[in-house]
Amino acid sequence: MGAETARAVAVRLRDEAVPATNASWYQLDVTAAELAAARSALAELAYGTTRITPAGTSRLEIIDMLEELNRQLGR
Numbered sequence: 001m002g003a004e005t006a007r008a009v010a011v012r013l014r015d016e017a018v019p020a021t022n023a024s025w026y027q028l029d030v031t032a033a034e035l036a037a038a039r040s041a042l043a044e045l046a047y048g049t050t051r052i053t054p055a056g057t058s059r060l061e062i063i064d065m066l067e068e069l070n071r072q073l074g075r
Contacts, residue, residue: 006037008034009035
């Protein structure tokens, strides 16, 4: 379920994210399970054995995304 869920969230991030009210970023409502799956996928891409990153994305950018997500979650 984790990989499928993470892929589904990735598609939704590309297709369904909307500008946040009074902010410079975009937002997408996700469930706790979807957030956990996406965070797990980022951790695998950042620190796991996966050697191929998504096209146009560096490992450093993925680490930055994961660290920002963790910061916002208070981790």
